[in-house]
Amino acid sequence: MAEFQAALAACAETVEKTMDMLLPRPDDAEARLFEAMRYSALAGGKRLRPFLVMQSSELFGVDRRCAARVAAAIEFVHTYSLIHDDLPAMDDADFRRGAPSAHKKFDEATAILAGDALQALAFEVLAAPETHTDPAVRIELVRELSRAAGGGGMCGGQMIDLLAESGQYDNSIGAITRLQRLKTGEMFAFAAVSGAVLGKASYRVYMALHNYAQEFGLAFQIVDDLLDTEGDSAETGKPTGKDVAAGKATFVSILGPERARAQAKLLVDQAIQALDVFDSRADPLRDAARFVVDRTK
């Protein structure tokens, strides 16, 4: 696990360097916008999605600079979603990773715009020739990211989550699973398959990575719920017990912590099984799945 965490940290460093390079620093009047984009995008985090991109790219011998650009694009979308989710009209979170959230550090209008501009930047990065020499590959990346991030993916999931919070959503396991597949699963799936797209891999291995990420994403979410219930807020860096206080149905509130943990472990086993088409070069992806259930923050 220590070895995996070192690999994760090394990957985060690579991708953050790329993100830093891709985020302009104008000295014009709009500088405040880019400051806000940089503040949130470069504020740390596990960078799990970028790790999936880099490792799936490794499987197909993709140039690491190309992979790092795709990883940065995904993380820009992830960052924009965090900025918007933290807004007073959404989760109303004053802190993110122990620091003031974007609308607290700047203001609401700047935070909204920074999120909007980060989304545009993600597509600009994917569309540039530096990401891949073949335009057909780049357009496929744009297509998949736009789907994963849009109404049929992340935005749709966040909409359902808001409805769930106000009691306007079915509290069954099936319904919560669908919510999470949209809200976080599609983006995880895009991260995991992006290497296959960059490497023009076969449909069979593309689907293996897709299935891996779907199970992975759900396990990740269940553990998130467990950490919200049982975690140490000093360690997780965010207040715990929020979901319980909001009366929100989660995997843990429906299954109870023990069955939820068992379910997360089962999902991780399935995620690892999905990688059976790959040899030991997929071990970092297998380790990532194990890490997701064992993490304490």
Add this chain to the structure above:
Amino acid sequence: MAEFQAALAACAETVEKTMDMLLPRPDDAEARLFEAMRYSALAGGKRLRPFLVMQSSELFGVDRRCAARVAAAIEFVHTYSLIHDDLPAMDDADFRRGAPSAHKKFDEATAILAGDALQALAFEVLAAPETHTDPAVRIELVRELSRAAGGGGMCGGQMIDLLAESGQYDNSIGAITRLQRLKTGEMFAFAAVSGAVLGKASYRVYMALHNYAQEFGLAFQIVDDLLDTEGDSAETGKPTGKDVAAGKATFVSILGPERARAQAKLLVDQAIQALDVFDSRADPLRDAARFVVDRTK
């Protein structure tokens, strides 16, 4: 002018049909998100940007169905920007085109998400093979739209506009011109050149359309400022005198109404001149430029 307005209305109808087709109507829990997207996107408007797309595409014999998809994508981005601009943290506008703005009709969280999902949808539409058979053309469209919409374009301009409102921006004509070039000019320019991209036209005609749109966009903005000062709110469909009340520097507050109108006319002449490389088939674009200064709403 009556003939031009009929052409504009016919184009709006075509593009709205395409937008309607591209906006899903799920009956799942996330339906509320798509309702909000549809509510704002299909709420009417002059559809000037789509008109520029359709007419510039006509110059190069582009399939009208392809052009209509690009027009819809641009209008989705324009719609998302209006939804976000209307939010309480931004312009705090309760009405848009005489109807409640998105956050009033739904709620702030839904409005933020609807804007986010519309931006993603715009890129999804451009990336689909139905937009053009050549992936290199599609990726060029994505690249140009992402630039026009992002921090170096529309979002950057909106950031400066917010700073200008709170007196943190230079009130010179040069500075206001830069603000408007970013805020609205880049999107107009993308609309006007998109036909040249779809039709794989030469750099020379691409630049002609680009220059046309830059002048066009500024003229459009000056007339917007004039209508805010002198217009009839019953006709424009929005409250007038807002900029004056906000103490905001505009072309009109700096130049005075007479010189501002003269400047708009000069810009329109320059826009029309930029089209000299085209024959009479560009007449609808010339008419559009004339319409922009003569409009009363």
